[in-house]
Amino acid sequence: MDVRRKLLGAFLAAAALVAATGGVVLRADAGSVRRAAASEADQLARGIAQDIAFGLPPKRIGESTTPLFYDPQALAAYLKRQHDLHQRDIVVVDKFKTILADVVPGEVGETFDGDRGGEIDATMADGEARVFVEYGDDSPEDMLQVVVPLGGAGNVTKGAVILEYTQLYHQMMAATATARKIIVAAGLACILLVMLLGLIISRSITRRINSLTRAVEVIRDGDYTRRVGMRGTDEISRLGHAFDDMTERLERSAREILAKEYTDSILANxxxxxxxxxxxxxxxxxxxxxxxxxxxxxxxxxxxxxxxxxxxxxxxxxxxxxxxxxxxxxxxxxxxxxxxxxxxxxxxxxxxxRQRDLEHDLRHQALHDGLTSLPNRKLFLDRLDHAMTRARASADSAAVLYLDLDGFKKVNDSLGHNAGDALLRTTAERLTGALRAHDTVARLGGDEFAVLLEGVGQEAAEVYAQSCLDALNQPFMVHGRKAVVSVSIGVVPSVAAHTDAEEVLRNADVAMYAAKARGKGCFEIFESRMHEQLIDKLDSEARLRDAVHRGELRLHLQPVVALPGRRVGGVEALVRWQDPERGLQQPGSFIPLAEETGLIAEIDRWVLFEACLAVKNWQDLAPEASPAWVSVNLSAVELEIPDLTDRVAYALATTGLSPHCLVLELTETILMRDLAVTAARLEELRELGVKIAIDDFGTGYSSLGYLRDIPVDVLKVDRSFITGLVGNQRQQELVSAVLQLGHTLGLKVVVEGIETEDQLNLLTRMGCRYAQGYHLGRPEPVAALIERMTTGSAVR
Incomplete structure (x- = not known):
């Protein structure tokens, strides 16, 4: 057992002794109270016995008294007075323990049986007072009783007086309760104080002993710097001082012994x-x-x-x-x-x-592309900035080419990123080989490159741009596969005329986008109007983003006519933009921008909801003149949205339009992007009851196989087949074949682009059942079309 436990054990024993002493004192106090109560009750009982045996003192001198023992009524009245005065139960029994009087009148004449130990008999026998405990069945607690002999003339014992002193005992105990509480509290305080002192003293001693022990262990391991630093003058503190003095001498000696060896070891190693x-x-x-x-x-x-x-x-x-x-x-x-x-x-x-080599590598990595080892954007801008400074100082010229690969994403997605990386490295090699050794070729990121040509004018810059086109238009062999990509190039021929390098690169980027817009695989010289066009495009994009929320989109409907009766069979939903700056815009002026920026999905959602709502309201307003269906165009972006079916179901449920009244139109090009995914998505839509239409039929892949694999209901023949139809026998045969094919497959065929009566008559004779075009009705606002249809104006 350690020192601390021994000390705590000693103090715990002391606390137990204090507790035992307190218990003895409390027990002695309780005994003293019980004895005092019994003595007081004995004196009182003897006085009552004296009154009963010899009678009450006379009220007047010379008046005789009669013992109460012989007067039951007086005795009962006497006991009642005593009970009322002192609240004590008193019982008088004769020598046969028959109750002569009791504060409870019903007990008189009964034999007293509460004396289980025979104390009453013993008292009447020897005349000594005794105490006992009466255990009553009808009493909530046991009663403390004192019995004294009831004597008469000649010391003859006539019976006994039994007095209950329970209440007296309780009163005395209550009088001493405060003293007992003080004793208990003092005892507890002493115990806690002893334990606290024990904890403090044991902790102080063991802490210093542990400190010395740890210091000795550290010294044993060879560290002579450890000190315990004890304060005080007791034995342990003096031991600590001696220990610190010893370790100081050991440390000094160790330093002197090891100094030379330590120094030699440091120098050698x-x-x-x-x-x-x-x-x-x-x-x-x-x-x-x-x-x-x-x-x-x-x-x-x-x-x-x-x-x-x-x-x-x-x-x-x-x-x-x-x-x-x-x-x-x-x-x-x-x-x-x-x-x-x-x-x-x-x-x-x-x-x-190695440090200098690493620094060189870090500088190279900071300024060069990790994949191609070409200068990166930061280094290119730095060289361009210096070239601009030299060009301004010497009136020389310099040009910048901005190149972006066309079709790189397709190669990267289809053949993998490793193939894409290999293509980029080959591109860097071809560009470097197509230019002069001192020209700077840089990779700006992704599939974008830039070239700095110093000492060349516009004509030479165009020659080098064409060289880059020729070098990159040749097929690439990537992982054993042939890949064909082109490049779009923007050219800034005179860099000195610009403010800074960033502006030059930005303008070259603008010219590159102009080359892409022209058809890709070419180069464009930067002109200031290009920047203005870019700003205008950005402005249009910003306004278009808010067009839906500001309520600037307009829904127009164009009728689809059933032949030969020329009644309205259905309508096609078309969108217009009420641009606050440019007025009403046709789809061709903003739909391409919406597709490029990803806004087309939000516009498609708006058109779908508004078209369903408009046709439902039309059907409720004029059922006999309303169209049987409404066609809504879906973009490629909308078709790729995972919850497209839920969106269509929500639009139908919200507007109340029957699913059979909705036709979703997609072009052949969109349908053929991923045939398996497309077919599954369209099947989900058809399960809602929605019809699927192929728009611009015959202008896409022109493969009839998808008519078998993709669930469609409607074919819309493109207007290009109708232009020049009259008088062209071969074209008529082609259109007739498409009509017969659709009807044979059970599809509804709609011919678009009807602009003359001759075209309409010819198609009617061919068996065309549905037609659409400006000759039959132009797209117009919903309210205007409903009014025209319901007032009997109908179609031509």
Missing amino acids: AGEGILGVDAGGRVTFANEAAGRITGLGVDGLLGMDTLEFLPAGESNEREVTLPRPDGTTVRVAYSLTGIARDGGAVVVLRDVT
Whole structure:
């Protein structure tokens, strides 16, 4: 057992002794109270027995008294007065323990049976008062009783008086309750104080002993710097002072013993080379690292003049490239520190070859592309900035080409990123080979490159741009597969005319986008109007983004006519933009921009909801003149949205339009992007009851196989087949074949682009059942079309 537990055990024993002492005191106090109560009750009972045996004192002198023992009524009245006065139960029994009187009249005449120990008989026998406990069945607690003999003339015992003193006992106990509480509280306080002192003293002693123990363990392991630093003058503190003095002497001795060995070990094992040089500049000491760094070895260095391998200089911090005897070189940084005592010096050598190589690599990585090793955007802008400064100073010219690969994403997605990386590296090699050696070719990121041509005008810049086109238009072999990509190039022919390098690169980017807009695979010279067009496009995009929320979109409907009766069979929903700056815009002026920016999905959603709502309201307003269906165009973006079916179901449920009244139109090109996914998505829509139409039929892939694989209900023949139809027998046969094909497959065929009566009559004779075009009705606002249809104006 440790010291702390022993100390705590001793204090715990002391606390237990205090607790035991308190218990003895409390027990003695309770006994004293019980004895005092019994004595008081004995005196009272004897006085009552005296009154009963000899009678109450006479009220007047000379008046005789009659013993109450012989007067039951007087005795009962006497006991009642005593009970009312002192609240004590008193019982008088004769020598046969028959109750002569009791505060409870019903008990008179009964035999007293509460004396289970025979105390009443014993008292009447020897005349001594006794106490006992009466255990009553009808009493909530046991009653303390005192019995005294009831004597008469000649000391003859006539019976006994039994007096209950329970209440007296309780009163005395209550009077001493405060004293008992004080005793208990004082005892508890003493116990807590003893335990607290025990904890404090044991902690103080064991803490210092533990401190000494830990210090001894540290010293045992060879660390002589440990001190306990104890305060005080007791035995343990004096032991701590002696210990600190001992460790201080040990530390001093250890330093003196190990100083030379430690210094030699440091010098021998130091990673840096250390040379000791005398006043004449000759090496007097060299460690192993110095011999390894210089390649001369320790023996080769000793006695050498430092000027033979370390050039002199003014600075104490120098860096040189040293040749080694084996023919290699090392980059060494060294410092020279003079020693004042003998005029010598200490030279510290560091091999910084790897550090300098790493710094060079980091600078290269910071300024070059990791994939192609071409300069990156930062380095290109820096060189362009310097080229602009030189061009302004010498009135020379310089040009910049901005190149973006066309079709790179398709190669990257289809063949994988490794193939894309290989294509980019090949692109860098071809561009470098197509240009002059001193021209800067940089990769700006992704599939974008830039070229800086110094000393060339516009004509030469166009020649080099064409060289880049020719070099990159040749097929690429990527992982054994042939890949064909083109490049769009923007050219800024005179960089000196621009404000800074960023502006030059931005304008070249604008010209590159103009080349893409022209058809890709070409180059465009930057003109100021291009920038204005770009700004205008950005402005249009910003306004278009808010068009839906500001309520600027308009829904127009164009009728689809059933032939030959020329009644309205259905309508096609078309969108217009009420641009607050340019007025009502046709789809061709903003739909391409919406598709490019991703806004087309939001516009499609708006058209779908508004078209369903408009046709439902029309059907409710004029059922006999309303269309049987409404066609809504879906873009490629909308078809790729995972919850397209839920959106269509929501529009139908919200507007109340029957699913059979909705036709969703998609072009052949969109349908054929991913045939399996497209077919599954369209099947989900058809399960809602929605019809699917192929728009511009015959202008896409022109493959009839998808009519078997893709669930469609309607074919819309493109207007290009109708233009020039009249008088062209071959074209008529083609259109007739398409009509027969659709009808044979059970599809509804709608011919678009009807602009003349002759075209309509000819199609009617061919068996055309549905037609659409300006001749039959132009797209117009919903309200205007409903009014025209319901007032009987109908179609032509």
